């Protein structure tokens with residue numbers, strides 16, 4: 001199984017519908033400071049970590065919606081989709097491709113938001129979505145996601161905190 | 171006033187008597203990871219910050235004594251000297267050159283240590299030494315010393331901690 | 341519960357020692373429990389000795405050495421619970437050229453069995469990758485991307501020239 | 506006491522805004538007090554807007570942008586209480602090539618009036634410096650140094666070739 005494509009729609013600094021194709025093997029993502037590289041990582045965690053306490057740097061989920069950049073109007077909702085090649089059926093769904101989508105819409109009073117999940121473009125509950133991720137072992141809580149700053153955090157941990165990392169794995 | 175030379179004797183990874191000449195203007199120090207670059211910074215803080223809580227990464231002062239490297243025997247004492255050009259008399263001593271030295275000797279029972287201070291090779295008390303630094307405004311507590319990791323610390327501070335930085339300056 | 345912890349600890353420790361030796365070109369490292377009979381009452385100590393040096397407390401290691409040690413620990417955990425894909429965001433920041441290259445070569449080897457996406461500003465990392473995604477921001481604060489797949493097949497265009505790094 | 510604080514805050518804020526604009530090539534930043542009437546009962550907020558972007562909470566800035574903001578804050582404090590010499594240890598770690606070069610050019614300008622020693626692994630920094638000290642460790646765990654003064658005077662030997670970086 002591998003990630004074939006990421007589709008972003010008004011997610012953080014990606015204002016237009018942006019498709020990011022990915023291939024198997026070793027991909028490097030590069031570019032200047034503030035260009036949007038970690039925002040791509042945030043999009044992946046946004047979809048794969050709906051219940052995760054993993055900091056997406058946004059104070060609130062609504063901060064993930066494109067804020068208008070320099071001169072445009074802010075968007076009302078943001079959407080991120082991950083398209084996986086599932087020929088090995090690692091995700092327990094009987095299709096060769098699985099598309100996982102999450103959408104956050106700012107509510108009209110601008111105070112709250114709506115959060116929706118879709119599997120292959122069909123609406124799904126948070127519970128079903130989360131179960132799917134856990135079964136395929138691609139949830140955002142794993143150590144396969146190393147965020148900018150995680151190295152420093154591990155270096156500065158106390159011995160007790162470090163041992164608790166192993167507890168959580170057990 | 172500028173720093174003309176640093177002399178290190180069995181200080182951390184500098185086992186032989188090492189003289190590091192310095193010129194006015196902009197000096198860059200470079201080299202591989204673990205080569206000893208930050209150890210030079212530690213030596214400067216060791217001399218200029220005898221009362222400072224500034225972490226020199228050593229758990230105890232005796233950790234600053236050359237530990238033998240790969241195959242040599244550990245040393246019994248370490249010494250670091252800073253030689254300043256004092257033609258402008260910024261340091262209140264009437265010599266064109268001022269040498270500030272600090273020495274730490276491991277006591278024979280290997281439990282404690284002796285700490286000595288010298289100004290122009292004459293023994294000085296901690297109090298006199300500290301006063302001299304304060305008068306010349308070259309003590310290690312200032313913001314003119316930015317250690318590896320200080321940037322991250324400032325980024326991750328709370329707003330209250332940041333305001334207290336300004337309190338301390340006042 | 342304690343038996344489960346010991347088994348995990350043993351497996352991760354073995355991975356950690358092997359990976360650190362690889363990344364540091366011959367150094368030694370191991371994980372130790374503060375309390376061996378009752379692990380859950382004490383912490384986990386990381387002991388590391390870069391090549392040709394004495395063991396020092398982790399706090400006395402250089403910035404780059406600490407970073408390499410922490411990264412070996414993360415890789416050791418990853419090896420214990422393998423995943424089909426990995427995302428690494430600027431893990432080579434504190435490393436000099438040689439260490440950063442060791443890391444990207446290790447990632448290159450592991451990428452035969454899993455998909456790796458590594459965000460990096462370092463040329464030595466970019467040159468080990470199979471594919472490169474260039475991310476830039478236009479003047480209106482909107483991100484643009486450009487993808488160069490299979491860069492190994494292009495004989496004479498180093499990727500960084502293309503992306504004006 | 507409160508008057509003293511206001512004066513310091515005003516001076517450092519002015520330095521901060523000017524320095525951030527310089528280092529970020531045109532961005533804006535300022536310091537704000539959580540409690541303006543009673544500063545000592547609230548914290549200090551840093552607000553920054555990189556060039557061509559909207560203001561976002563500092564937590565939403567990129568790694569490099571946060572680092573540039575923090576460095577501008579440090580430089581602002583330094584400008585308030587000048588010293589005859591400065592020591593900077595790897596402050597350009599999180600910065601891309603353009604930002605690291607802005608920082609080393611700013612250091613170059615300030616070094617006309619004070620002595621600057623900057624520890625760095627970045628070529629863009631080394632090329633702005635007047636003198637270079639190369640630090641290496643021999644196989645027995647002992648540090649060696651080599652000094653190249655006045656590198657600006659050597660017309661065709663880029664420093665990094667000499668040090669095999």
Ligand SMILES: Nc1ncnc2c1ncn2[C@@H]1O[C@H](COP(=O)(O)OP(=O)(O)OP(=O)(O)O)[C@@H](O)[C@H]1O
Pocket residue numbers: 011012013014031032033034035036037038039040063064065066067068069148475481555558559561565566567568569570
């Ligand atoms: N909701 C939003 N709408 C538009 N832009 C946003 C939004 N949230 C964050 N940004 C912008 O995204 C940028 C951060 O991008 P990101 O963290 O991906 O950078 P990066 O490429 O990882 O940089 P670095 O190399 O410094 O880590 C910030 O400049 C911020 O202004």
Ligand SMILES: Nc1ncnc2c1ncn2[C@@H]1O[C@H](COP(=O)(O)OP(=O)(O)OP(=O)(O)O)[C@@H](O)[C@H]1O
Pocket residue numbers: 181182183184201202203204205206207208209210233234235236237238239318390393394396400401402403404405640646
């Ligand atoms: N008392 C000591 N005796 C001998 N060597 C020591 C002693 N204390 C520390 N060291 C060695 O000094 C090295 C650290 O050096 P230093 O922190 O100066 O590296 P650095 O050049 O700043 O590297 P980086 O680029 O990774 O920050 C460590 O490898 C450590 O083994």
Ligand SMILES: [Mg+2]
Pocket residue numbers: 037038039148567568569
């Ligand atoms: Mg980033």
Ligand SMILES: [Mg+2]
Pocket residue numbers: 207208209318402403404
């Ligand atoms: Mg260092």
